[in-house]
Amino acid sequence: MSGINDFAFKMATVNGTGSASANSLLMQAIFRMGIPVTGKNIFPSNIQGLPTFYEVRVSKDGYTARPQFVDLVVALNPSTYAKDIATVRPGGYLVYDSSWPLDAELEREGITILGIPFGRMCVDTFVGDRDRTLLRNIVYAGALAALLEIDMDIIGQMLIEKFSKKKKLLESNNTAIRLGYDYAKEHFACPLPFHLEKMDATGDSILIDGNTAAGLGAVYAGATVGAWYPITPSTSLMEAFRMFCERYRVEPETGLHKYCIIQAEDELSAAGIVIGAGWAGARAFTNTSGPGISLMQEFIGLAYYTEIPAVFYDIQRTGPATGMPTRTQQCDLMSLAYASHGDTKHIVLFPCSPEECFYIGTTAFDLAERFQTPVFVASDLDIGMNDWMCKRLVWDDSYQPDRGKVLDAAALEQVKKFSRYLDVDGDGIAARTLPGVHPNGAYFVRGSGHDKHGAYTEDSDAYQEVVDRLTRKFATAATVVPAPEFHLQPNAHVAIVSLGSCHTAVLEAIDRLREQGIVADYMRIKAFPFNSSVREFIDAHDAVFVVEQNRDAQLRSLLAIETGVPRDNMTPVLDYGGMPLTANVVVTAVTNHLANHFAQVPA
Amino acid sequence: MTSIAKPPVRHPGLQRNALGFTVRDYEGAMSTLCAGCGHDSVTAALVQSFWELSLPPHRAAKMSGIGCSSKTTAYFMKQSHGFNSVHGRMPSVTSGASAANRDLTYIGISGDGDSLSIGLGQLSHAIRRNVRMLYVIDNNGVYGLTKGQFSASADIGSTSKKGEANMQQPIDPVLLALTLGATFVARSFSGDKAQLVPILKAGLSHNGLALIDVISPCVTFNDHEGSTKSYKFTREHEVEISAADFVPLRREITAPDTESDVSVVAMHDGSTVRFRKTADSYDPTDREQAYAHVRACQLRHEVATGLLFIDESGQDMHAMANTVQRPLVDVPFADLCPGNAALQSLMARYR
Numbered sequence: 001m002s003g004i005n006d007f008a009f010k011m012a013t014v015n016g017t018g019s020a021s022a023n024s025l026l027m028q029a030i031f032r033m034g035i036p037v038t039g040k041n042i043f044p045s046n047i048q049g050l051p052t053f054y055e056v057r058v059s060k061d062g063y064t065a066r067p068q069f070v071d072l073v074v075a076l077n078p079s080t081y082a083k084d085i086a087t088v089r090p091g092g093y094l095v096y097d098s099s100w101p102l103d104a105e106l107e108r109e110g111i112t113i114l115g116i117p118f119g120r121m122c123v124d125t126f127v128g129d130r131d132r133t134l135l136r137n138i139v140y141a142g143a144l145a146a147l148l149e150i151d152m153d154i155i156g157q158m159l160i161e162k163f164s165k166k167k168k169l170l171e172s173n174n175t176a177i178r179l180g181y182d183y184a185k186e187h188f189a190c191p192l193p194f195h196l197e198k199m200d201a202t203g204d205s206i207l208i209d210g211n212t213a214a215g216l217g218a219v220y221a222g223a224t225v226g227a228w229y230p231i232t233p234s235t236s237l238m239e240a241f242r243m244f245c246e247r248y249r250v251e252p253e254t255g256l257h258k259y260c261i262i263q264a265e266d267e268l269s270a271a272g273i274v275i276g277a278g279w280a281g282a283r284a285f286t287n288t289s290g291p292g293i294s295l296m297q298e299f300i301g302l303a304y305y306t307e308i309p310a311v312f313y314d315i316q317r318t319g320p321a322t323g324m325p326t327r328t329q330q331c332d333l334m335s336l337a338y339a340s341h342g343d344t345k346h347i348v349l350f351p352c353s354p355e356e357c358f359y360i361g362t363t364a365f366d367l368a369e370r371f372q373t374p375v376f377v378a379s380d381l382d383i384g385m386n387d388w389m390c391k392r393l394v395w396d397d398s399y400q401p402d403r404g405k406v407l408d409a410a411a412l413e414q415v416k417k418f419s420r421y422l423d424v425d426g427d428g429i430a431a432r433t434l435p436g437v438h439p440n441g442a443y444f445v446r447g448s449g450h451d452k453h454g455a456y457t458e459d460s461d462a463y464q465e466v467v468d469r470l471t472r473k474f475a476t477a478a479t480v481v482p483a484p485e486f487h488l489q490p491n492a493h494v495a496i497v498s499l500g501s502c503h504t505a506v507l508e509a510i511d512r513l514r515e516q517g518i519v520a521d522y523m524r525i526k527a528f529p530f531n532s533s534v535r536e537f538i539d540a541h542d543a544v545f546v547v548e549q550n551r552d553a554q555l556r557s558l559l560a561i562e563t564g565v566p567r568d569n570m571t572p573v574l575d576y577g578g579m580p581l582t583a584n585v586v587v588t589a590v591t592n593h594l595a596n597h598f599a600q601v602p603a
Numbered sequence: 604m605t606s607i608a609k610p611p612v613r614h615p616g617l618q619r620n621a622l623g624f625t626v627r628d629y630e631g632a633m634s635t636l637c638a639g640c641g642h643d644s645v646t647a648a649l650v651q652s653f654w655e656l657s658l659p660p661h662r663a664a665k666m667s668g669i670g671c672s673s674k675t676t677a678y679f680m681k682q683s684h685g686f687n688s689v690h691g692r693m694p695s696v697t698s699g700a701s702a703a704n705r706d707l708t709y710i711g712i713s714g715d716g717d718s719l720s721i722g723l724g725q726l727s728h729a730i731r732r733n734v735r736m737l738y739v740i741d742n743n744g745v746y747g748l749t750k751g752q753f754s755a756s757a758d759i760g761s762t763s764k765k766g767e768a769n770m771q772q773p774i775d776p777v778l779l780a781l782t783l784g785a786t787f788v789a790r791s792f793s794g795d796k797a798q799l800v801p802i803l804k805a806g807l808s809h810n811g812l813a814l815i816d817v818i819s820p821c822v823t824f825n826d827h828e829g830s831t832k833s834y835k836f837t838r839e840h841e842v843e844i845s846a847a848d849f850v851p852l853r854r855e856i857t858a859p860d861t862e863s864d865v866s867v868v869a870m871h872d873g874s875t876v877r878f879r880k881t882a883d884s885y886d887p888t889d890r891e892q893a894y895a896h897v898r899a900c901q902l903r904h905e906v907a908t909g910l911l912f913i914d915e916s917g918q919d920m921h922a923m924a925n926t927v928q929r930p931l932v933d934v935p936f937a938d939l940c941p942g943n944a945a946l947q948s949l950m951a952r953y954r
Contacts, residue, residue: 269692272692275688284703442683445687
């Protein structure tokens with residue numbers, strides 16, 4: 001149960017009132033105390049006035065998945081009081097704004113209610129509506145600092161860093177922090193039974209969100225052209241790319257940019273720009289979400305069939321249609337794997353954390369150029385927009401991009417007749433040329449039927465020869481894409497297969513299952529197509545659970561289609577309500593299934 | 604280029620350009636369009652323009668979408684890279700290619716279906732972006748490959764081959780481009796090579812997107828009595844309101860620019876466009892006048908042709924994006940990757 005450095009708390013506020021900065025202040029302060037911490041921002045698809053939540057989990061053991069229960073709720077949004085109170089675990093605490101009385105109906109047995117007059121204190125202390133609203137958040141941060149024993153020196157230092165150039169703001173924020181802190185100290189027994197104690201477990205870590213890390217990764221991978229259309233939750237990826245380009249890619253002497261970002265008129269155009277740039281030889285990418293992927297379908301097929309490298313970051317959100325744009329899901333797995341009309345298959349990468357979003361940049365661009373094909377990075381809102389605790393990023397300065405088979409001017413000088421789609425090496429990958437390099441390299445890219453020379457064809461054999469080679473190319477890709485990550489234990493009873501942002505919850509679930517006597521092996525899929533070890537792992541286990549965040553068990557379907565394992569040999573564990581996965585979902589599903597299974601066995 | 608396969612014979616007396624190429628060296632594969640198609644004449648004018656400008660074929664990129672017009676990129680400059688993409692999306696592919704390699708000459712060939720229906724948004728935004736490219740619309744008012752449906756450029760009252768009249772308002776690419784702020788807008792007629800070639804050459808030197816709407820009759824589906832995009836109708840209703848000559852930088856200018864009936868616009872690459880005065884003392888550098896004039900012609904059922912508007916002072920996509928002069932594809936990786944030292948100092952911000 002909850003205790004020192006092992007608990008969760010939640011802020012329930014109204015969006016557009018400035019609570020985000022107070023929440024990240026709290027999380028970062030805990031992180032700087034050396035305690036593993038993670039934050040999930042559960043926000044509405046709206047700019048101002050709707051309920052928003054921020055959940056912080058503190059875990060001395062380093063678990064970073066979303067918690068099942070919270071120990072304390074700071075309820076500052078009367079419209080969600082009833083629900084917020086219901087989420088407090090028995091024995092937990094509720095902090096509310098006692099400037100206004102709490103409806104007696106809302107009182108609940110078994111929890112402790114702490115009233116703090118945030119609103120009234122702000123009205124008494126600060127001038128103007130804006131300050132009174134914004135600083136109310138800092139006041140609750142101060143109260144939490146007292147209740148949870150957050151190091152006030154660290155908070156003070158962070159405020160100095162943040163407002164070093166705005167003295168007045170620094171003053172008012174310091175006042176606000178003290179208001180909350182002093183009130184809590186004076187009126188309650190601080191700290192609460194669960195609270196913080198300094199540790200030394202975050203020294204080698206950073207707090208970063210996946211979109212920032214992915215944008216940084218694209219800079220490091222040498223991407224020069226980024227094209228996009230704004231869509232939640234992917235927007236911050238291109239914003240990060242721009243921010244890092246402004247930092248690292250501006251010629252100091254001239255102020256000119258070694259990058260070109262194009263905000264396109266729609267996702268179709270963004271895909272076209274990326275494909276045009278890839279054809280011309282640049283490392284180019286777009287970032288989007290499910291609806292954008294739907295719009296890009298035609299272009300994806302063109303790039304697949306004409307064999308042009310392009311990288312697509314899909315920050316998945318809850319579908320279908322507009323769905324819930326600010327909620328997470330892993331719902332585009334099928335639509336990415338087989339995107340576009342006709343026979344198409346694509347390389348898809350599944351990062352499990354912001355850290356991997358950074359490193360996957362080079363993997364994605366290398367694979368796209370090596371296999372001359374679209375490559376998808378299937379991230380999601382949870383990874384993309386939440387701050388995760390990750391290992392400090394490092395870069396290998398010896399890295400050189402894999403540009404694949406590209407004939408340069410010297411090579412083309414020796415070529416008599418260039419055939420664009422000729423498989424010389426038997427790996428399914430033909431050499432390509434870039435426009436403008438040499439007259440001998442010129443060829444005509446066509447989405448229409450073409451033969452191995454790139455010439456127009458309506459001949460069955462010539463057409464099939466090309467699409468069959470694409471199949472061989474895909475088979476080669478299966479041996480090169482990142483292999484699964486295995487977590488094996490002696491005498492495992494069951495196996496879990498999962499991917500992406502489920503990872504942290506699955507790892508935690510495996511620990512909790514072991515405490516219950518259930519030993520689970522775990523395979524985290526890192527890429528599509530699946531390499532041969534995927535099937536071997538599934539075949540080696542009798543009870544296989546496939547954990548994913550969509551309704552239709554899309555990963556299980558892909559596994560069945562591509563490996564030949566019968567679908568019903570794999571038990572789906574599905575969580576698709578839009579919230580980041582909790583370990584509890586996995587533990588419950590596995591234990592229930594095993595209980596039911598054994599119940600059916602005749603005595 | 605033509606619908607007749609020509610033998611690969613080169614007449615020894617054929618004139619050669621500065622690169623040593625004959626005009627035949629700028630030709631492409633045999634056209635598979637209908638005999639007499641206006642598009643083949645446009646292709647011939649393009650070939651002539653490239654040859655006259657001594658354009659190195661391998662430094663040009665031929666971009667297109669889908670449709671009869673889009674097929675024509677295969678019929679010229681066989682030594683150039685070509686990209687036949689998807690319907691209505693040539694402008695985005697060209698934008699991306701230009702972003703990556705700004706040094707190539709981009710020649711986009713489109714049609715009225717490709718650019719005014721499915722690709723209207725892409726055309727509009729390529730104009731706003733001002734991608735440096737020649738953008739030719741082979742405009743025949745009809746869908747050829749799907750056999751004769753009206754396109755968005757069909758005039759009200761113009762009849763289809765089956766006799767049905769178009770009721771919907773036409774989209775005029777010239778008026779559209781003028782409205783959207785295009786910096787080079789022209790209209791010509793596939794049957795008027797003498798007018799078309801200098802316009803194409805000027806467009807290839809333009810510092811931005813050069814839009815050329817070419818009335819290019821469809822002999823199979825839209826060349827009958829009652830069509831307003833037929834050879835006959837266009838010949839009878841064409842009014843040249845601006846007459847331009849293009850003078851490349853390297854050619855010696857023989858006629859003095861002080862001639863009273865000539866005005867001169869200097870292109871950013873040092874070449875010039877010389878406008879001969881026409882009856883109405885038309886000013887091709889005045890956007891409002893150009894719009895009013897073209898609109899007035901339209902109301903009189905006249906087809907206004909010529910280089911209708913030019914503004915060499917505009918910023919192209921790269922100027923707006925402030926990109927380096929060197930093509931991004933040529934920037935070495937070492938100049939793109941900040942390295943581990945920079946990463947380690949950045950990491951402090953995420954603590």
